[in-house]
Amino acid sequence: MSLFVDAFVTSILYAAFFSIAALGLNLVFGVMRIVNLAHGEFLVMGSYLAIALADSYGFNPVVSLAVVVPVFLAIGLLLYFPLVPRLQKSGDPEMSSFILFFGVSYAMEGLAVQLFGVSYQSLQYNLFKPIHVEILGYVMPTAWVVTAAVSVAALALVYFYLYRTGLGLQTRALMINRDEAMANGVNINAVSAIAFGFSIALAASAGVFSSFISYPTSPSIGDTFTLISFAIIIIGALGNPLATVVGAVVFAYAYGYTEIYAANWSSIVPFIILIAVILARPQGLLGRKAREF
């Protein structure tokens, strides 16, 4: 019983974390119809910045967010203009984006090796005091609870942005019909650049907490995060940012339970579920609504 409930609770934490890890990838695909294969590398860079801030200034990860979010938002905005509008003009933006961001991904991995070396690094659990907290009789690392809380807060902010602001309304309009949005005066580049900036900032924010809840940070781990994020948004529904949460819950429970009951299968079962979803519902679990929200 205890193991079962442990897996259940841990999977909730994983689901919250995986949601913000993958959300930005889906936002970019939904708005721009391109795939950012360097998504995981931005997550890793966010992680390295948080580790550097903790090492140099003793910042705990929540404080580090005040630096990481604006820095990566700015990086996203600056990268958008030289990269994305050109892709949109190509005959097949989706395929071109695969190739372009594949290159960006490897360039960033090489940069990370130069800057931070190849060894694994992690934030220390003792950045939070106390190190453990008890919730409903379960003792767990404070870092995990904070990770989940920050993830839920980030999801709420994204929901507010998409569904309660004029910018969000125009962002959703762009996801539904690009030509019509342009005819109605929506500035495609401004709205897309902001979405791209948010996407990079979300990935980097997930990176701040990634060494607590998933893998230690290393230059090569970015590919794994891109792969997991991609699997999650396909399970949920490609192009529908909020369906990411559904994909993350499915992925997290598959991962969480196999990790406890059959650890050797924990990196296999979630992807078997991915294959099953692609075969049974290629549009994803919430696919019917992929372009209607």
Add this chain to the structure above:
Amino acid sequence: MDGGAVLEVNGIVKRFGSLEALGGVSLSLQSGDILGLIGPNGSGKTTLINVVSGLLYPDAGSLLLYGRRIDRLSPHRRSHLGVNRTFQIPHPFTGLTVRENIDISLLFGRLGNRADLDQRAEDILKLAGLSEFSEHKAGNLNTSQKKMLDLAKALATEPKVLLVDELAAGLNTSEAEAVARLLKEVRKSVDAMIVVEHVMNFIKRVTEDVVVLDAGKVIFSGKFIDAVKDSKVREVYLGKAGGT
């Protein structure tokens, strides 16, 4: 150039491969004009609207809005300068509510506060007869309501030149009547309008001034009552024998 022209279309050519869809079309709109653009299927009416609104770029010729060249500008830039359109087959943002569709046009590319838009949104919804559907998903509207929403969205951007593409197509008589009445209301708020139409009875309710296109060329320009007597126009619509 006549200094008073709102929109000038000068020698517009548009080709799709070897097909010349527009072969040097010219026309001019003055303030207050409503121009009926008529012609058989495939004559180039919608292509011309697409070129003026920016969905297509011309291969030759120029477009001037109040004397300013606009033919290389993106659709959203033209929309900001005052050119907007409706679509023959309307494409509302189907997953959004009717009100949200209007809000996008009212925001018009600004990042403003939607709460400030309430009064104007209500006025436009009322004009289009869509008040009671405000919170309905646009995808659930019927064809006539979607066309009204399309027009309402275009109006919300406060266009100076409105291009109306076959609004009456697919509507029954009473729906087409309602649309004609609405267009007469709309003329008060825009500087000039081009109304593309296939249905001749509809166009004469909206305007007297028409341009007739055939195979991408202007074959008649003048009053509607003269157009129906014109031999070239009759030939295009009825065939060489004079027809039925």
